[in-house]
Amino acid sequence: MSDVDIPRTARLAVPSATALRRLAVALVAVAACVAPFQLEPFRVFQLTMVLVYAVALLGLNLLVGHAGQISLGHGGFFAIGAYTAAVMLDRWDTPHVLTLPAAMAVTFALGFGLGVPALRLRGLYLALVTMTIAIFLVPLLKRFESVTGGSMGLTLSRPEPPSWTGLAEDQWLYFLALAVATAAGLAVWSLLRSRVGRALHAVRDNEIAAEVMGVRLARYKTLAFAWSAMLAGAAGAVNTWVIAFVSPDSFTVNLSILLLAGIVVGGLGSTFGPLLGGAFVLFVPTLAQDVNQAAPGVVFGVVxxxxxxxxxxxxxxxxxRGGRFLDQALRKK
Amino acid sequence: MADFIQQLVEGLGAGAIYASLALALVLIYRFTGIVNFAQGEMAMFATFIAWQLVQAGVPFWLALGATLAIAFGGGMLIERVVIRPVEGAPELALVIVTLGLFILVNAAAGWIWSFLIKDFPSPFPGGALDAGGVHLSYSTLGVLGVVAVVMGLLYILFRYTKIGLAMRAVASNPASARLLGIRVSGVLALGWGLAALVGAVSGVLVAPVLFLEPTMMGGVLIYAFAAATLGGFDSPVGAVVGGLVVGIAETLAGAYVGVIGSDLKIGVPLAVIIGVLLFRPQGLFGRAAVERA
Incomplete structure (x- = not known):
């Protein structure tokens, strides 16, 4: 490498990669707080949905990107989170805030339960089983009509902004989603920096080696499944707040495929992948929809x-890669 | 009793269709180690081509022959263009590429032929044979016959021809096959072509029952997955047996288990998949994988 010859003082002039990264995070944070006051309500709604998907993708990223397990059933956990919140709102008029921990608890338990048989399955088979479960969920939701509202779904109320905030409804929803996404992002980030994160990476890269090093495969795989399902459930609950409507047909297997596609496009195993993936999942279909009903699918498949x-x-x-290229180009000067 | 046998026959008819799609899955799995999530969509696309030809006035059986030829070529093309670049990649990459193909083919069919459902002509006459109170409809018999012919031809191809021998060699050990002078890449493409052809047969057979639309094969694919899992993903015989068993199980469960009914029938393949994977992961006819650390 040529940069060995560069004197120390010259190097200081170029911001380090870490500093650039921090700057980027700060800019995103500021933009995220200012955006809802600058954009029209529909755009705010779109950004809110990006955040909702980002939370689900954080979960999927944990499972697929960090623990190396494939799931084609995260649309199912998303749906269960959404329905848990919806049924609580519909039946018992629960305050919105309480539906979030409930949805997370339910999906955590289900994820843990599914994680146990999933231990025996790997790769393709896991993809198969999770996908079949996601498909089975739709007729199941339609069947228990008295609770779920059947094919007609449930129409609910949105959380109302407290008067002291002076926010409009769309802005309040946006900040709720932002709060959930930030909390989820920080939780995952710190989880991955701990021994748990290293254990998950070891499981992903080489199961046998990980086991030899003392990583308890069963424990970490089931936990990864449970956490991942929990985050998808949280996203589902927030989705219910924002849309104020649930129906089985919004949660077909296509949602699961869309989520997996989103995290792959966003970047498996990366910190900002879920956010980029969320934006991709929301905006690409919206843009392509103008061309043709089938265009989003074609674009998605090709991409x-x-x-x-x-x-x-x-x-x-x-x-x-772009950042590193830029960095090196700057250093060469 | 007659009613039970009636259900059994109908189950066999459905099972034959699952068997042919499962066979397509197994062919690709044996040659390339890929579970092709796009198999059903490829079959659906081929069925649309057949529909288009019939609409244009081509006689049914001629249209079918042309469709199978196109499916064969299309399958080889997909292997060359889409699958070749990720050959030997991790499973996740393979799953994602075939899912991408799934979305792409589905949307492309919707783009070309719209998402409206279409009537697909049945190649078989409408009536039924009456055998001791059991109605054997000509369409069920026809489906069973066509699937049996396809299986027989494949068996002859693999068992008695030189190219079949080369294909078996590649499936069992690609490196040795290459050393023997077999063009492995050509054989892999051939495998995809054959699979696409067999899958297209299932699409054409199921279309008169389900009506033709881009999402037609979604459910069938799940049954085929169950069939292939039950039979063992590396066993063509297993795929056929698995398909028939799943077809019968589905029909009987729908008819006799009140809780399941017709809307929750999709739970049957799910139960089959999970049960098999938990208790006999290699399937009935598959070989257990031995792992070397």
């Missing part, structure tokens, strides 16, 4: 395949 060829680490990987 997913191309991403696997050229950038297996997704958009976040591309951004990282």
């Amino acid at each position: 997913i395949i191309l991403i696997m060829y050229v950038a297996p680490r997704g958009l976040a990987g591309l951004a990282g």
